[in-house]
Amino acid sequence: MTKTKKKICLLLAGGTWTVDKAKNMLAVNNTGDVDLWLNTMPELGILSAVETEFVVNEEAQLSFSLWEKLATLIIKKEADYDGFVVVTKAERAILTATVLNFLLQNFKKTIVVTASQMSGAYTKEKKEIMQDLIANQGGLGLRSNLINAVQVAGEELAQVAVMFGSRLVAGIKAKLEYQQGKYVLSSVDDDYLAKIDFGISYKNNLAYSKNLTKKYQNLSRGLCIIDDYLQEKNLWPKEAFVNYQAVLVFLHDEELSLEQIKYFKSLEKTVILYHPQYLQQEKDFSTISSCTKETVIAKVLWLMANVAESDWPKMLKANLIDEFVNFKK
């Protein structure tokens, strides 16, 4: 009896740089590029029944509509595929994974986000880095990332995960650093869904979440994100916040100064304070900690678009998709 191949949908949203056998660079900038690009990775067709969906090109800016489009496409095609692989730019991969995590909560199809080491519309200024990567690791990493991601997409994962290099990490725990000319993925709590060593070694007992699936397609555009460190010396005028519904403040200290409290109160907006690990409770503001920066952005964007404002403080404290983590010391 022949084993049926898993059907995997590749959603192409930037980050598609790869090289062919002659070391020529290829990327997907329109649907016409897909076949040639896919031909450089014949292994994908051996591993799974892969179909592609062009979403945006390399030039496209990061936008809310891109994430909403990805979620809408995945919901629409949910019944047709066993899993989804989203290809996007490396620097967007974690945020994309966490946003999809909140839009498609406890989704019962595996979604993996991956990327090439390099991306963008302009190749000339990146030529040297590209040549270094080709010389040192035989390519731009996308091919091996995609081969791994396609295999992973056939497994059951409880959350949207990021596959990059030799690690598979849940989006809510992922950390991508640029080291010695290339991106390296790690986990903030050293917990990995899989490691690529001698093939793919998965963590034990991976399975879809048993919680109820909730699907959303909208994100709020009304969030202003500020860093208290940048604000310290030069407080923005209140008028700068007119178009925003809420303000998310990344704190560097565990508590606000009196001047900051006064300033944020004067904005007359919902202010959410975030510190990755420790936070003093502030009676005038909502607070959130024990999660990554990308997670808090994704959660607040989702929250603002889909939950009544009165419930925000309660929902910020709720562990909706296991997003709270213990950071590695």
Added chain:
Amino acid sequence: MDFLTSPLGWKNWLLLISALINLGMAIFILSRGVKNKINLYFSLLALSCFGWGTSLFVSLAFFDLTVSKFFFQTSYLSAWFISVFLFYFIFYFPFPTRVIKKIHRNIIIGVSIAISFVVYTKTHILDFGRINNAHEVYVTYFKPFYILYSLLFIAMVCYSLYILWSKYVNIESHFKLGTKLLFITILIGLVVGAYFDLFLDYFDIHSYIWVGPIFTIPMNLVVFYLVAFNRKQ
């Protein structure tokens, strides 16, 4: 325990140690998940290496000629399975780059079944005995089968190495080093094994048959390195 303390004992010790290393690696890799074909076929490969080393060890260490001959014949069966599982392992490591046709699978199964029977018959070994009742054997092979067996074995291993090399050439990033190290260690194992356990044997030089199994250790060390010293990349 004469075989351990006699002048030839250290060779038996080495054989035994290499066999046990193979057994340990087979169990270690298998414990990482039998669902993964890379784990499965590497474990079967390591078990075949264990079988090869153990059967040579028993045939050299035990004086009973019937037992000794049976295990000597078994060593050829184990060696054949090394080539088969090496092929399947390389086929899936680190990911498949081609498809095995059903006819090729059937040929491999057919040849394996045939070898499983023939190695225990006179078509393989015409005469078997001990030199001066010591830890050295003399063997008279039926040469046409021996040549056919050797060619099949070398063809299987060379084809596997060819697949691994073509993977290495096209592969990216973190897989590159592992593929390269495995290629080198398997090539060394092939050259040493083929020389001491096929070529010299053909010319009735049986004193070095213990050398081949020892050279399966570098391959295990590479796999252990890949698993234990896996870095973020």
